[in-house]
Amino acid sequence: MATLVGTFFHSHGGSTSMPPDLWREQRLRRPIRDDVPIEDDEANAEKAARTHEGFRVLREKVAELEADVLVVFSDDQQECFDFNNFPGFAIFVGERFTKSTRRRGGPDARQAGRHAELGFAFNGHPELATALLTGVMKRGFDPAFCMDMPKPDRGLASGVIRTAEELTDFSLPIVPVMMNLYFAPQVTGIRSYQFGRAVREAIDEMPGGLRVGVVASGGLWHTPGMPGAWLNKEFDHRTLECLKVGDARGMAEHFDSYVIPAGDTSQDTGRRARNVTGMPSLGGPALGTRETCAWIAAAAVTEGRPTTIVDYVDVYASPVGNAFAYCDQP
Numbered sequence: 500m501a502t503l504v505g506t507f508f509h510s511h512g513g514s515t516s517m518p519p520d521l522w523r524e525q526r527l528r529r530p531i532r533d534d535v536p537i538e539d540d541e542a543n544a545e546k547a548a549r550t551h552e553g554f555r556v557l558r559e560k561v562a563e564l565e566a567d568v569l570v571v572f573s574d575d576q577q578e579c580f581d582f583n584n585f586p587g588f589a590i591f592v593g594e595r596f597t598k599s600t601r602r603r604g605g606p607d608a609r610q611a612g613r614h615a616e617l618g619f620a621f622n623g624h625p626e627l628a629t630a631l632l633t634g635v636m637k638r639g640f641d642p643a644f645c646m647d648m649p650k651p652d653r654g655l656a657s658g659v660i661r662t663a664e665e666l667t668d669f670s671l672p673i674v675p676v677m678m679n680l681y682f683a684p685q686v687t688g689i690r691s692y693q694f695g696r697a698v699r700e701a702i703d704e705m706p707g708g709l710r711v712g713v714v715a716s717g718g719l720w721h722t723p724g725m726p727g728a729w730l731n732k733e734f735d736h737r738t739l740e741c742l743k744v745g746d747a748r749g750m751a752e753h754f755d756s757y758v759i760p761a762g763d764t765s766q767d768t769g770r771r772a773r774n775v776t777g778m779p780s781l782g783g784p785a786l787g788t789r790e791t792c793a794w795i796a797a798a799a800v801t802e803g804r805p806t807t808i809v810d811y812v813d814v815y816a817s818p819v820g821n822a823f824a825y826c827d828q829p
């Protein structure tokens with residue numbers, strides 16, 4: 500039987516890659532709500548250091564637990580899919596997948612953190628990917644599957660690439676699982692919970708001695724680029740309280756029961772735009788905050804088990820709650 504070695508949770512947004520001396524400028528440039536703090540370079544540098552320390556703790560944990568492969572729950576942000584055809588769940592079953600050949604912010608943009616070369620090829624794991632695909636199909640899910648990337652210059656979902664870059668030595672095989680967590684109507688918290696449970700059962704029934712880690716990449720609260728963006732720390736703290744005690748279902752209920760306040764322009768998905776479908780979101784926060792559902796799915800994999808919250812860093816450049824956690828008692 501395959502062995503689950505643990506679950507790992509991390510944010511992946513722009514501030515995990517952007518040098519902190521650029522954060523203040525971003526805060527001032529973006530249409531962020533007036534009451535969101537404007538922090539100085541010193542405060543931002545301290546928060547960037549905590550963010551990269553969060554990655555380091557997770558990277559060492561993955562190595563210590565001797566994972567042979569990571570399953571990564573994250574989202575496609577039009578790297579592979581677009582509004583011609585956007586699946587709720589998709590599993591990459593191919594041998595290799597690549598990073599985009601284009602650098603965000605232009606070819607000379609400075610970057611913080613660990614980054615592979617543009618176009619770098621990471622290893623997939625077709626055997627585990629196929630076992631997960633068929634395993635969840637036996638349990639009521641019908642994900643799309645991908646054997647290759649339709650837009651080679653865009654590569655695979657950057658959320659998955661960020662896990663590969665920050666949590667691995669760049670050679671550890673990865674099974675990318677793309678959930679629609681950005682474009683309304685996205686998958687719900689409870690559906691993500693159920694998916695995570697199905698993945699756990701599929702891992703448990705896989706023959707052989709593979710040591711599997713499961714990662715959530717994304718979140719927590721963020722609505723990048725939206726007018727009136729703000730940071731709902733209370734919402735994130737409740738999510739983390741549930742995660743800490745292994746209450747994955749509680750995370751889903753907390754997520755799905757959130758009601759977007761009237762007049763909150765930062766979560767308005769009602770008007771069609773470049774990154775907005777114009778269709779309504781189901782219950783729960785909209786836009787990037789929905790990536791919290793990747794955390795819910797991974798938490799469901801280790802439901803009932805205590806989880807270590809490494810850090811929660813409130814960054815106001817976007818703004819975003821950058822968080823890090825792991826469960827090593829699966």
Ligand SMILES: [Fe+2]
Pocket residue numbers: 511512574658717718787790
């Ligand atoms: Fe994201």
